[in-house]
Amino acid sequence: GTMPHPKHVPAKIPEDEEERLVFLRSLNILDTSAEDSFDRITKAACSLLKVPIAIVCLVDKQRNWFKSKVGVGDACEADRSLGFCGHTILEDHPFIVEDASQDERFKYSDVVSSAGFRFYAGVPLAIRSECGKKWNVGSLCVLDFQRRALDSNQILSLQMLSRLVIAEIELRDALVRHTLNxxxxxxxxxxxxxxxMHASYIGQVAHDLRTPLSCIANGLRALSSTPLDAEQLQIADTMAVSAELMSLTCSKAVDAMAIPPPAAAGP
Known part of the structure; x- marks a missing residue:
């Protein structure tokens, strides 16, 4: 939409951003539909901290995508460069802004000037990859339209809820991988x-063709030993060569498929 304010400075990009994005995408969670397991956590965050808005936010290349949200209507993503979560993923502890309108980093951002947010608290969601490295893929965050402060118990509650989100993401990832495997x-x-089945079918067909082929070959041999004119002899010869070629092809097919021929019928 509109141009960001010239004085607004977005969060810096993490040093290993490319790898972080590869890991985030490997979780197969971006752009998936809402799930109760996550929605229960955002609802709990709102009621525990008495805030109007709670979001499970995943920080993609240019957007903050909401896996779960309370209080933001139909919005499912926001511009990464304007929001708070790009700052949260740079931390390994909660990132709290008590009054964004007084904070140099945010006071010029649309989230303050247009959306009217004042308070933000987010806990980074650190997910461990298979090689053991932890990646901050996003945050569990709460927001309010008025300035606020959280006491230490409220911060602990938010951290506890963020661990539930991490557990859900890891569980979901394991399930998705298991299903794909x-x-x-x-x-x-x-x-x-x-x-x-294809092999046994070819083998069977080749095997079944051998009997009529040997009949044709025997018939041609019998025919060749009767008086034939030159033209008839030539036709019989051509047919004999064709039958021989076909018989060779069948033998090759049966050998290639290594299908044991059906057992001979008893006496």
Missing amino acids: RISQLNDRAQARAKE
């Missing part, structure tokens, strides 16, 4: 089965 296993199995 399962799908890929089932897919591999289905493909192997299809190959097997």
Whole structure:
């Protein structure tokens, strides 16, 4: 929309931002629908801290995307460069702004001038990757339209809730991975089965063709030993060569498929 205020300075970008974004995307959570497990936590944050707004916010390349939200209507994302959460992910402790209208970092931002926010408190969501490194993927945050201060118990409550969010993200990630693995296993199995069926079908067809082929070959040999004119002999020869080629192809197919020929019928 509008140009940011010339005096507004966005949060600095983390040093390992590229890797952080790769990790965030690997969680397969951006742009997914609302889930009760997260919504329960944002509702609890509002009632525990008596604030109108609570958000589980994931900090993407240029936007803050809301996995769960209370009090912001239909909004599901905000411009990263204008918001608070870009600052929170640079910390390993809660990031609190008691009155944004008096804070040099935010007083020129649209979130203050247009949206009217005054108070912000966010706890970074640090998720551990498989290699053991922790990445701040976003924050659990609460906001208000009036200035506020949190006491130490309220800060502890927010931290406790943020640990629940982290647990939910990790659980969700494990489930998604498990499901994707399962799908890929089932897919591999289905493909192997299809190959097997295909192989046995080709083997069976090749095997079934051998009998009529040997009849054709025997018939042609019998025909060749009867008086034939030159033209008929040539036709019989061409057919014999074709039958021979076909028989070779069938043998190759049966060998390639390594399908044991059906057991001979008893006497």
